[in-house]
Amino acid sequence: MKILCKIALLAPALAVSAAWLVVLRLKDVAAPLLVAYGLLLLGLAIGLLWPHALGRRSTRTRVLALLGAPAALSTLALYFAVVFYVTDVPVLLGLASAAALAGALVVGLRGRRGTAGATAGRTRRALLLGGAGLALGALSGLSVSRVDRHRRDVLAQGAQELKEAVRAPGARRRGAVGSVRVFPLHTGDTVVTYGQFYGGLDGWEGLTGYTRTLLDKAQIAVPVYAYLIDHPLHGLMMVDTGVSWEQANDHDGYYGHGGMASRLLTERHEYRLTADQDLRVQVARLGYDVKEISTVFLTHVHDDHAGGLRSLPRATVVMDRRDWDEGVLYPYSFDLVKERLSFPAFDSGPLLAFPHSQDHFGDGSVVLLPTPGHSPGHMCVLVRMDGASALFMGDTLYTLPHLAVDEVRQMTIGGADTARQVEAARRVQRLLASATDTVPLFAHDNTRYRHAVASAFSQGRPDAAGLLALRRHMDTVLTPDWRLRPGQAPHFVPSGAGVGEVAFR
CATH class of the missing domain: 1.10.287 (Helix Hairpins)
Known part of the structure; x- marks a missing residue:
């Protein structure tokens, strides 16, 4: 019975130690250091429960002196080095x-x-x-x-x-409202592991994938895009909101609102954002006021898409109820808008490759398309423009090469969710193949396509030449049967600075 009691004490001690080691790995503590520290904690736990396991003359007092003091000092040092915040x-x-x-x-x-x-x-x-x-x-x-x-x-x-x-100089005057305008807003960057972004076909799936994000620190920085839409009939709208200045520059303070657990389980340097990339600044420099934004179409609830909601407390947020009920969301980002949520029923009938859709305004100008998989209620947003349509992808697919879903795939949740996400990708393929006036707009595209998008939408809407340039760019990357052309496969390029690059060859 005594042995069982000791084992019962050892199990939670090991669980707590393992959780603490995971937190430290999230904070980018080097793996060799964590191994040594973990062995120290293990030795302390065993020594306190079975002192003689460390030697015949060992006592709990000696164990505390030899292992307890170093373990305590190491814990304090690690805490102050990578976790401590002024609050x-x-x-x-x-x-x-x-x-x-x-x-x-x-x-x-x-x-x-x-x-x-x-x-x-x-x-x-x-x-x-x-x-x-x-x-x-x-x-x-x-x-x-x-x-x-x-x-x-x-x-x-x-x-x-x-x-x-x-x-700062260079701000625009607001243009006359006569047609739908779409403005891509680069709201900073997020630092992710390369495998999380491009390794979905190389074992980065489900629990295995998430474990690898802790162990594999081959990281890249990818852009975070939100989109401002000026509609002549429905006013000022957005698709996603990106991250905020506070998330990037006061990270621990922002995530401290969710308690210590929220701060521990996020990476301090996961976002990079300069003042001129802030949502409020970019909207103002385009000649608009964030208070005028009446509707936000949120592709999903992840915080790199929802962080800017705190700057838009007057907006109605349209999102799939499944994401609100089941998705991984950070409540503080939604605090100011949680009374202004709208959940589509997806009862407007089929649209091309999609069996269900939601005609949000009832005039075909904005159509919501369910694309679950990346999150329970992920959706894409199709916006009709004069002579063209824009399909906002969210995280259904990260980049243009990800449309070759059988060759390039991001990390997926696994099981049925992976199947749903792949099926959503194939529906997008069929939509783009049949609607040749439609261009995809991504939330994290780190390829040359994003520069083509920025050029085509520099005045808010692409003309015929701009639309043709985007479709031609797609054709240089992808074959008609959605395969990568030679020279378009992504590869990780390490950097001495810690965050690597992506090359296509």
């Missing part, structure tokens, strides 16, 4: 205060036994610990306002940078 100061001081007061209580109770000299010594130690606990508690209380002021200063400095970016 932790009051909490850490409060924990230290509680520990000191608890120690004072224990020493004080023990001080009632023994000789007069020993009792006096214990009393002094109890008073010192109690005084330290009270002082640390006072510092914890005082630090709250200081920490809040620090974060306000960070945000105020960011707000000033955004204002200066809005006023």
Whole structure:
């Protein structure tokens, strides 16, 4: 029975240690260091439960001295090196205060036994610990306002940078509304593993794929695009919202709103965004006001697509209910719009390759197409323009080469979700093949196609020549049967700076 009890204690200790090691790997701690640290934790756990396993003369006291102290110091060092954020100061001081007061209580109770000299010594130690606990508690209380002021200063400095970016030379005047205009907005970059982006046919699938994202740190930076739509009948709209300045530049503060777990399970440097890439700045420099944006079509709830929602509290957010109910979302991004959600029924009948669709306004101008797989309720958005249509892909497919879904595939969830995503990709293929006036617009395209898109949509809508250039570019990358042409296969190119590049050859 004693052995079973010890095993019962060892199991949760190992589980907690494993979770902590995963967090540290997410924070990019080197694998060799984690192996050494993990062995130290394992040795400590075994030594405390079975001291003699580490030697005949081993005792728990020796184990604590030889392994416990290094493990504690290593844990503190790793925490402060890769996890600590300024808002932790009051909490850490409060924990230290509680520990000191608890120690004072224990020493004080023990001080009632023994000789007069020993009792006096214990009393002094109890008073010192109690005084330290009270002082640390006072510092914890005082630090709250200081920490809040620090974060306000960070945000105020960011707000000033955004204002200066809005006023920088080169802003446009708002054009006359006469036709549908679409403006691609490059809202920063996200850092991902190369395999997550391009390795779906090389084992990056399901749980295995997610595990590899922890172990494989061959990373690339890919753009995050949102799209502003100026519609003469339906006003100012967006497809996705990208990431915000706060997510990139106050990452720990932004994700701290979800508690310590949200901050621990996100990567501190996962987003890169300059002031002039912020959604609010780009909209203003195009001659618009974010307050005018009345509708956001959210392809899915992932935070690199929904982070900008906090800048659009007046907008109605249209998204598939399955993503709201079952998708992986970060609530803080949705706090200001959660009362303004609209869920399509997809009851407008079939559209080309899609058996279900939603004609959002009832005039065929914006049609929503379900493409589940990447998330439970992922959808694409088809917007009719004068003489052309734009199909907003979200994360159904990351880039133009991903349309060759049998040769290039992003990491998929696995099982039925992978099958759904591949089927969605094939429906997109058939739609693009039959609707030759339609061009795909991607959320993370890091290929030359994005520059062709930026050129074609530089004034908000492609003319006939611009549309033809985009379709011709597609033909240089993909064959009519959706295979990659020679020279278009992606390859990872390592970089000494840590984040690599993608070459096509």
